[in-house]
Amino acid sequence: MAHRADSLTPDFVPHTAEAVREHLAAATGLPAFLEGAGTLSLAERRLIVDQALLMLDQNYVHLPLKSAMYAVNPVQRLRVLRRRLEQQTDETKPVEWLFHAEMSEIFHSVRDLHTNYLLPNPYRGKIAFLPFLVERYEDAQGEHFMVAHVAQGFSAPGFEPGVEITHWSGIPIAKAVDLNAARFAGSNAAARRSRGIQSLTLRPLAMHLPPFEEWVTVSYTDADAGAGAGATLRELRESWRIVDNALLPPFAGGAAPTGAALAMGLDLDMDEANRAKVMLFAPKVIARQRALEAGETAPEVRAGEIPTSMPKVFRAQEVQTASGTFGYIRIFTFNESDVAGFINEFIGLLRQMPDRGLILDVRDNGGGVIWNSELALQTLTPRRITPEPTQFINTPLNLRICRRNQQQLGDWLPSMEQAVEIGATYSSAVPLTPEDKANAIGQQYFGPVVLIASARCYSATDIFAAGFQDHRIGPVLGTDENTGAGGANVWEHQHLVELLAGDPETPYRPLPKGAGMRVAIRRSLRVGSNSGTPVEDLGITPDIPYRMTRRDLLEGNADLFERAGEVLKGLTPHVLSITDATAAAGALRLKVKAVNVDRLDVYVDQRPRASVDLSNGQADLTVPDAAGAHSARVEGFVGGELVASQTARLN
CATH class of the missing domain: 3.90.226.10 (2-enoyl-CoA Hydratase; Chain A, domain 1)
Structure with a gap:
């Protein structure tokens, strides 16, 4: 078994690309990160629930659809949660992660990735990660879950793109994916399962609580061609890491809703x-x-x-x-x-x-x-x-x-x-x-x-x-x-x-x-x-x-x-090009080349002005009384069906 120690700096970081090296060096282990989490007062929890109740009840456009499709009632669940908060004191309130878990579960119940509870600081803007990515493929033997990418500098015996995952912390990998999929929102089965695969190694903490496990044990096979014995079963234990997800900032629309x-x-x-x-x-x-x-x-x-x-x-x-x-x-x-x-x-x-x-x-x-x-x-x-x-x-x-x-x-x-x-x-x-x-x-x-x-x-x-x-x-x-x-x-x-x-x-x-x-x-x-x-x-x-x-x-x-x-x-290209547009003596002369087009219609300033049949793939057209025109558009047809269009801006 390969074991990765939970050191302050992941040991692959010194070998990764310069553009990300310093940033990844600041990653922390899960226990150290959680030490600074959990600062909401009881009044702040009540405010969050009140605002969630307001948004889902009065603003959420899919509430009738989701309530019918999934037999859920997120508004009533928020009312019940609000009632429980009224009965709590700062001394008796549960630990904060349970509050976040319930809020997330209520929002996830509608299976809508647009409608989210976003965790407060220090979770927001952070990503929990393992330094590799798992993807799924199919062949005649069925579905497989394979390591598709490995972070630069990360190494373990036989661990590289192409190794196949058999178990995830002791759970057969297909079942682990299904269990993961059930935890995350997704509007249909394919979407949920796809998210279940991705979240094996990447968890944006704005939407999801940190993993409950501090590390995972990955069972995988590699092909040992030298030994001639086929697949070799190996295990890797890797700790979750937390880092700011800010090297490519997201679009920030700002508070101004415009x-x-x-x-x-x-x-x-x-x-x-x-x-x-x-x-x-x-x-x-x-x-x-x-x-x-x-x-x-x-x-x-x-x-x-x-x-x-x-x-x-x-x-x-x-x-x-x-x-x-x-x-x-x-x-x-x-x-x-x-x-x-x-x-x-x-x-x-x-x-x-x-x-x-x-x-x-x-x-x-x-x-x-x-x-x-x-x-x-x-x-x-x-x-x-x-x-x-x-x-x-x-x-x-x-x-x-x-x-x-x-x-x-x-x-x-x-x-x-x-x-x-x-x-x-x-x-x-x-x-x-x-x-x-x-x-x-x-x-x-x-x-x-x-x-x-x-x-x-x-x-x-x-x-x-x-x-x-x-x-x-x-x-x-x-x-x-x-x-x-x-x-x-x-x-x-x-x-x-x-x-x-x-x-x-x-x-x-x-x-x-x-x-x-x-x-x-x-x-x-x-x-x-x-x-x-x-x-x-x-x-x-x-x-x-x-x-x-x-x-x-x-x-x-x-x-x-x-x-x-x-x-x-098996598809046919229909190419159309205005190669020249010249105004002279109050008229507009257009030269057009076309491929797989049998008719051209000509519009000048959005008005129909000419229509010609094509036999040799090109046309030389003169449109009278077109002085001062701002645009010319040619439309190409095959058998009466529009297949191509090009507009030339004039003047």
């Missing part, structure tokens, strides 16, 4: 975990991000990778498959407050992709700013984008918030006032993303696209995947039965405090000692052929199911890329 702060659709647990994964297993991303922010020369990217100004958001490259060479863009997060910068960087990467096809990968993306996810859709299709509409639940307090903040929330107000008379459960459905902005840029990539999604996709990423499917942009290739199913816009408690700031009768009170709460405030509905279907709990069912393989985990998604390449090979 702009992107009110358009958030984020699984905070996934976002925290993803940032921790970068710190532990991809420190080069941190070094590159720091260099870009400081205006310095960024470290070289991997061979074949396309540099990006947002390395924590995107990774782009070309991938070689048996079906051909295709573009690949990974979107790690939509959690970027610079919306224009996000979209411009995405467009810049799209323009470097081959026209033959694009693999767009959003696995494990916990969401972020909903505007980013919905504005990006237009760049991939000639069809007009309809953003997902959203609804409040009709309550007196939500009505009061909308009345006081009409500049931002006035579109929902008339239906909420009408609900006082007609008793409607939900407000009218209004998009968060303005439809004109969702179509202002237009198509930028003209090849076929396949989207790869997983059960760890959530919130804004669920909305992106739903929009991708609803607008028939391309097939969705899913590594799980469905996505995480987070169909809502989420607000923090501090936003509710600020939205009624100055109201002498506001019921919201600031929370003590860094405690926090989040709530799904507006639910989202799908469009197109799925119009009106909620995303919450249902998620997006992939068009093409896929199961990750051992080779995927060890060789950079090799089999996954091959499958995506097969899908793209």
